[in-house]
Amino acid sequence: xxxxxxxxISFFSFFYAESQNNDNSxxxxxxxxxxxxYTKCFENLNQGNEIFLKxxxxxxxTFCSLITCSFLLSYKETDLQIAGEQRLIGxxxxxxxxxxxxxxxxxxxxxxxxxxxxxxxEDDNRIVYISYAECTSPFFLKRAADxxxxxxxxxxxNESSK
Numbered sequence: 001x002x003x004x005x006x007x008x009i010s011f012f013s014f015f016y017a018e019s020q021n022n023d024n025s026x027x028x029x030x031x032x033x034x035x036x037x038y039t040k041c042f043e044n045l046n047q048g049n050e051i052f053l054k055x056x057x058x059x060x061x062t063f064c065s066l067i068t069c070s071f072l073l074s075y076k077e078t079d080l081q082i083a084g085e086q087r088l089i090g091x092x093x094x095x096x097x098x099x100x101x102x103x104x105x106x107x108x109x110x111x112x113x114x115x116x117x118x119x120x121x122e123d124d125n126r127i128v129y130i131s132y133a134e135c136t137s138p139f140f141l142k143r144a145a146d147x148x149x150x151x152x153x154x155x156x157x158n159e160s161s162k
């Protein structure tokens with residue numbers, strides 16, 4: 001009985017000691033080009049500014065990156081969705097002009113596909129692939145990917161036809 005009690009106390013003291021470990025050694029930082037571009041904030045976006053005036057709860061929000069503008073498509077208000085679409089198109093255009101066209105992908109093993117495709121950024125029109133979901137994703141993220149991908153491919157097509 002005393003042996004079981006000692007094992008139990010040792011077990012709980014291990015977890016207590018581990019929970020006191022405050023170093024961030026379990027933190028993984030992703031500095032990949034795809035993450036940088038997915039979260040890059042474009043302060044100069046003005047698409048939809050007039051719409052945001054109607055919604056005071058968005059006053060402190062910054063919808064300036066691919067990820068944040070994607071979330072605008074999740075709202076039921078049509079004007080917010082339109083602002084999100086316009087901003088996504090604007091960001092895809094700016095990234096293209098900077099020489100970083102992006103293509104959003106999802107699905108099983110899309111993270112691995114992203115890494116493999118981004119090993120050589122000099123191929124296939126210098127496209128940077130961004131995995132936004134491994135298996136399933138909400139409809140609004142798929143819609144955002146369609147908007148960004150369509151804009152990127154359109155810009156590439158226009159550039160190659162010159």
